[in-house]
Amino acid sequence: MGFKGDWKQATPYLGFCVFTFCWTNVIFGLDTSTFGSLQALPSWLNQFGTNGSLTTLQKALANSIVYVGRLAGTVTFEPIAERYGYKVLLAAIATVQVVSVIIQLASGNFNTFIAGRTISYVAVGWIDGTISSYASEIAPAALRGFFSGLLAPMANLASVWGAGMCQHYATETQKVGWMVPIGIQLIPVVMIAICWPFTVESPRWLLSHDRDDQALAALKKLRRKDDVDAGLCEVELEAIAYAIQYDKTHATARWRDLFTSTAYKQTIYTILFFFFYPSTGNAFYNAYGTTFFKSLGLGNAAFTYAILCQLLGAIGGTTGLLLTDRVGRRPLLIIGSALLVLFDGLAAGLASKSVRTTTDNNVVVACWMLMLWSAKLSWATHAYIVVPEMGGIRMRKKLVMVGTTVDVLGNWLWGFAAPYIQLADATKGPKIGYLFMGFAGMALIFAIFFAPELKGRSLEEVDELFQKFRWGWEYKGYKTTGVGAAVAQAEHGELANTKEVADVAEVDEKNVPGTQVQVNLV
Known part of the structure; x- marks a missing residue:
């Protein structure tokens, strides 16, 4: 950008x-x-x-x-x-x-x-x-x-x-x-x-505590008016919501x-x-x-x-x-x-x-x-x-x-x-x-x-980046494909609607079979 x-x-x-x-x-x-x-x-x-x-x-x-x-x-x-x-x-x-x-x-x-x-x-x-x-x-x-x-x-x-x-x-x-x-x-x-x-409280924190309406209101205050009018806040929050639910399903955070x-x-x-x-x-x-x-x-x-x-x-x-x-x-x-x-x-x-x-x-x-x-x-x-x-x-x-x-x-x-x-x-x-x-x-x-390069990455991309060992200089050129990539695209305004988030989610589910995550934010 x-x-x-x-x-x-x-x-x-x-x-x-x-x-x-x-x-x-x-x-x-x-x-x-x-x-x-x-x-x-x-x-x-x-x-x-x-x-x-x-x-x-x-x-x-x-x-x-x-x-x-x-x-x-x-x-x-x-x-x-x-x-x-x-x-x-x-x-x-x-x-x-x-x-x-x-x-x-x-x-x-x-x-x-x-x-x-x-x-x-x-x-x-x-x-x-x-x-x-x-x-x-x-x-x-x-x-x-x-x-x-x-x-x-x-x-x-x-x-x-x-x-x-x-x-x-x-x-x-x-x-x-x-x-x-x-x-x-x-x-x-x-x-x-x-x-x-x-x-405002962090929209991610609000979303993780099932306070979806407050999360959306907070995110709209934080983002540009053009992005709010274009519905990009809903898209970004949808991607974040999926990432949170996905992570709760696949990880325990113990x-x-x-x-x-x-x-x-x-x-x-x-x-x-x-x-x-x-x-x-x-x-x-x-x-x-x-x-x-x-x-x-x-x-x-x-x-x-x-x-x-x-x-x-x-x-x-x-x-x-x-x-x-x-x-x-x-x-x-x-x-x-x-x-x-x-x-x-x-x-x-x-x-x-x-x-x-x-x-x-x-x-x-x-x-x-x-x-x-x-x-x-x-x-x-x-x-x-x-x-x-x-x-x-x-x-x-x-x-x-x-x-x-x-x-x-x-x-x-x-x-x-x-x-x-x-x-x-x-x-x-x-x-x-x-x-x-x-x-x-x-x-x-x-x-x-060893130090990783994470410039411009969404928080949700990180788990994919660390799935295997990489030398420090290899992080910059790696292209993520899962739900983290969807959040990154949403934060950059590159996803047009929530359907695209769902498409990424579908691909991600195929990569990790046996898991069903439902997110109905918007």
Whole structure:
């Protein structure tokens, strides 16, 4: 259809709904950036540190125990979303965040403050799955990458915001220096509260819960007026309805099905996507970026460099988001991984010198900036694009849950272990970058040989694509023929009526004998 044709499928209301849900990731972006800098702010250290600083154990706990809350949110996301829908989850996220901020502002000691952050991370665990799943379900196939990936630049821009606030209070010693950055985290909640009543539930979710009329009404709000008038919404929903019924007949969506002969590939790929996301340097920077710069002797300039790093990360995430539906997922993953190998290794090598010049320090900082840019261009953005795509219809929420659980465990591991890893001679201080370079090399191999290209595919096509093993470059040229192809054609406006959907269904039934699926939507 072409770039312009693809974007003609977008509507202001579609953008509004996705944007409202993506606002929740501002919560995560503000928290990670703010707390990464709080650990170097005198106002926060005077209140919560030990003699004006954090012990190694406090650093480890502060940057890891919060992931207990995130894990709780991750493992409860799928059952809550399946039963109550995405809008209920959005309201729950906002409510939990209010409670968390109140506890943090009222806290008088280190343990209470960390408990408040841990509660916030329950909401973060829900956010991980809610945004990507909701966006992937309501967006047309041609624009799914852009809308599913919007959560990354929202978090990146929020990180710039958080780093900027902390830079302003770099020399403040009173409580206001840490209370303002924490209190600002209520702003996303206000935005969500204003916009929430005007969003719609996912038509796919409504259809799967036998609320056909509401599903059609929601889809008509999301699609172009020309498509609504032409009856294409009925066609698209008919194809989706058949796909849902077909999947319920042929698959059970049990947890053990993640390891069947056809689904295990998606499971393994999901684990790897969310393993490489935090393990190439991203998680370490989020937790210790500002304090790391201070350890290099950069003083209060570390706060300025933190802003620039987050800004480069935001640019990288936005670049990936704008390009993913044009050039595809694989090229960006490959390029980003190759650059991560380069910048992680270069930063580690220069920063490990016993005597560094000002030029050396500047290059190290530049490498960290470009590392963050490369991570956001590739794994940080595409983990939340590709994994929801790989899940098809019924396994999508479970795969997202698996992926975000791996992400939580990875962030917890790096947050807790990094202070201790840096005590060993082989990975002392900046030498930890060599570890990130090794993982980036593994990510590059995976991206070249195995990462699937799912640009422009409907969610319903995915199961057919993964029926047998394919090399990463083989996905792009494969032509699907089953019900997934019908949904893809409907989303592109290439099916004229529901009879054509029925024709595809008839062909699909012949391929899988002994199954009768009846769908009478329109």
